[in-house]
Amino acid sequence: WGYWGAPNPANRRSLLIFLKILNAMIETASAVGHAHDDNCIFCKIAAGHIPSRKVYEDEELLAFHDIAPWAPVHFLIIPKRHIASLAHTQPADAALLGRILTLAPQLAAQEGCNPYPAGGFRVQINTGEEGGQEVHHLHVHVIGGPRPWKK
Numbered sequence: 001w002g003y004w005g006a007p008n009p010a011n012r013r014s015l016l017i018f019l020k021i022l023n024a025m026i027e028t029a030s031a032v033g034h035a036h037d038d039n040c041i042f043c044k045i046a047a048g049h050i051p052s053r054k055v056y057e058d059e060e061l062l063a064f065h066d067i068a069p070w071a072p073v074h075f076l077i078i079p080k081r082h083i084a085s086l087a088h089t090q091p092a093d094a095a096l097l098g099r100i101l102t103l104a105p106q107l108a109a110q111e112g113c114n115p116y117p118a119g120g121f122r123v124q125i126n127t128g129e130e131g132g133q134e135v136h137h138l139h140v141h142v143i144g145g146p147r148p149w150k151k
């Protein structure tokens with residue numbers, strides 16, 4: 001323990017309290033990093049402030065029908081917390097992205113997409129202006145059903 005001397009129990013207790021406070025501060029900061037954007041239409045849908053035709057909901061994800069469908073089945077899966085686009089995701093979002101992708105086939109079947117391989121569905125994530133993204137809250141399009149489709 002050298003220069004600082006051996007910690008006595010009181011010091012150890014305050015060190016633990018300090019670490020707990022530090023941890024709480026870090027957790028708050030990362031949640032605020034992408035929590036909710038007051039000007040974002042999909043944050044408003046996730047919060048229930050704008051109505052949507054819900055397909056699925058859990059603590060971190062929401063799926064709802066696209067307001068302007070291109071095909072017999074067209075819904076969007078979004079994280080409830082605001083992430084502006086796929087370009088904004090971090091390695092820590094891998095589990096969230098994995099959950100969205102594994103949910104897609106389940107919800108596609110539930111919403112009436114025909115089974116693979118004759119049926120199937122398209123999964124699309126428009127990212128940025130050149131990627132065709134219009135709503136800047138990460139969303140995964142799931143599109144399917146009998147053709148022809150509008151797009």
Ligand code: 5GP
Nearest residue numbers: 041052064065066067068126132133134135
């Ligand atoms: P993007 O081009 O950003 O990938 O797609 C955004 C999608 O969101 C579009 O297909 C559009 O029809 C859909 N959309 C935009 N505003 C609303 C809305 O208020 N409610 C629903 N359900 N869909 C929306």
Ligand code: ZN
Nearest residue numbers: 040043082137
């Ligand atoms: Zn948002």
